[in-house]
Amino acid sequence: MALLELQNISRVYGGVIRALDDVSLSITAGETVALLGASGSGKSTLLNIIAGFETPSSGTVRVAGEPVSTQQPDKFHQNIIGFLFQQFNLLDHLSAVRNVELALFPTCRKAQQRYLNSCKLLKEVGLGDRLHSRAALLSGGERQRVAFCRSIANQPQLLLADEPTGNLDKASSKKLLSIVANYMSSHQGTLIVATHDDEVAKICQRSIRLEDGRVVE
Ligand SMILES: Nc1ncnc2c1ncn2[C@@H]1O[C@H](COP(=O)(O)OP(=O)(O)OP(=O)(O)O)[C@@H](O)[C@H]1O
Ligand SMILES: [Mg+2]
Known part of the structure; x- marks a missing residue:
């Protein structure tokens, strides 16, 4: 069964800008997919709709068989969808470990467990010596690794x-x-x-290309 199913998704802004135009696609659990396309082709709009951050003007998105519109928002964002942002979106005044712990707050009741799990993840991405550094003081690459752990x-x-x-940067x-x-x-x-x-596309099994809000390949 498809993990993600988009049926005839369109998103129109202000009645004129057609950011997405009748997009249908299906993604199976375990697939890795690169979403390609020129600036303005609708990539962010599509991801934001899948994540439930935005509502489509028409069409249906199903994740794990259930429409996003009827999923419980908390559960959906805690257990089903993870999101990695270009701008990291960390809380800059908090340490690396606190940024990751925050994600575990709703799902793990034991503070000690949240702390240990977060440390473990950060160590796995090579940030064992930055656990207590404030996010603001980390390099871009380090911040994105914290954001990945979160x-x-x-x-x-x-x-x-x-x-x-x-x-x-490249490295x-x-x-x-x-x-x-x-x-x-x-x-x-x-x-x-x-x-x-x-x-990025090279680490993915499949590519989907958008052009003016439509899937072209
Ligand atoms: N909130 C909004 N209001 C009006 N127009 C919007 C809004 N969000 C996106 N758009 C328009 O929708 C189209 C698709 O934008 P989107 O951000 O999805 O493109 P993108 O492929 O992610 O581009 P980039 O590669 O530059 O990030 C663009 O024409 C954009 O100007
Ligand atoms: Mg974008």
Whole structure:
């Protein structure tokens, strides 16, 4: 069964801008997919709709068989969807470990367990010596690795990433991509990543290209 099913999704802004135009697609659990397309082609709009951050003007999105519109928002964002943002979206005044712990707050009642789980994830991405550094003081690559730990802390069924290497230099991108690729293969994770970066597309099994809001390949 498809993990994600989009049926005839359109998104129109202000009655004129057709950001998405009748998009239908299906993604199976365990697939890794690059979402490609020129700037303005609708990649972010599509990810935001799948994540439930935005509502489509028409059409249906189903994740794990249930329409996003009827999913319980808390549960959906805690256990089903993980999101990795281009701008990291960390709380800059908190430490690396606190940023990850926050994601576990609703799902894990024991403070000690939240702390230990977060430390473990951060160590796995090479940030064992930065656990207590404030996010604001970390490099871009380090921040994105913290954000990655946060995005997978609850082991979501579907990880969405919107240009996760867009603000990183080449070396940091490479490091992040190998971490993401390793995680996906060892957890049979499902990933959709919007990108302009060929290196990102290389870690994915399949590519979907958008042009003016339509799927063209
Ligand atoms: N909130 C909004 N209000 C009006 N128009 C919007 C809004 N969000 C997106 N758009 C328009 O929808 C179209 C698709 O935008 P989107 O951000 O999805 O493109 P993108 O493929 O992610 O581009 P980029 O590669 O630059 O991030 C663009 O024409 C954009 O200007
Ligand atoms: Mg975008």
